[in-house]
Amino acid sequence: MSLPVLVIAANDDWPTDRVVTELTGRGIEVFRMDTADFPQQLSLTGRIDEGHGWAGELATVQRTVDLSRVGAVYYRAPGAFQFPDGMTGPEERFAAAQARAGLGGVLSALTARWVNHPTAMARAEYKPVQLDVARACGLRIPATLITNRPDAVREFAAAVPGPLICKPVASPVLIEDDQLKAVYTRRLTPDDLADLRGIDTTAHLFQEWVDKSHEVRLTVVGRHMFAAEVHAGSDAAHEDWRSDYGSLTYATTTVPADVAAAMRRLMFRLCISYGAADFIVDPTGQWWFLEVNPCGQWDWIQGATGQPIAAAIADELQGV
Structure with missing residues (x-):
């Protein structure tokens, strides 16, 4: 009998739906969870001792999965923990830290096939x-430069043949005025290089244009x-x-x-x-x-x- 696959993803992530459909179509048991469901709609019981590794279960109202039987984990951008109403800001921050270390720690310790393990993803x-x-x-x-110094950008521009581009070092997405906005890669003009105000406010990534x-x-x-x-x-x-x-x-x-x-x-x-x-x-x-x-x-x-990517993930x- 094949071992269950634990799927950790946002509830509304429809590409993950395709992977789940592919797995269940093959007769594989799937337990899908979103960290946003913890602790109100998802519970954890984890145990370890000298003789045994982590065991216990994850459970919702409808389903449970035995942690010791999980054969693989598909991890893809789950949501933030959701706590009961009425908690203060400091209480929520404390609870979130405990949830990350507790639920996240037990899950991270599972000796299963990961696609991908969150600690590897983070690096x-x-x-x-x-x-x-x-x-x-x-x-x-x-050729790439990461800096918050305008003079370093000009030196880099002088050393690189051809134009430069600037793009975010991390996620290009931000929320402003309740709207989702994206910062795209942009080729710099001579006017941009002449006016580098704001570069010193944070890290920026510059590359030679290919x-x-x-x-x-x-x-x-x-x-x-x-x-x-x-x-x-x-x-x-x-x-x-x-x-x-x-x-x-x-x-x-x-x-x-x-x-x-x-x-x-x-x-x-x-x-x-x-x-x-x-x-x-x-x-x-x-x-x-x-x-x-x-x-x-x-x-x-x-x-x-x-291209059969969902099948390859399965x-x-x-x-x-």
């Missing part, structure tokens, strides 16, 4: 770490690699394709052998089995690594190309 999400590992693994990367034929979203799931060319149909998308999804067209492609080998080394070094990597392909056909997101979106690529969770 892998750092762009400076990704670039350093990518370079060491043999991937071609653009001329592109197109870009590639490379979705890596275990031993599987799904490469999709992303062709921009507007000037905005040419700078950052996320700014104009409507103009994009896609085509499946193959991964050069040296890039595939380097990506396998990178995934191993980062201790992740799933990653959504972005590459620029320049006019000569060379692939340039930009980043890899250990929790990156994949469903729209599957829909546009027909394979990885089953260890097949």
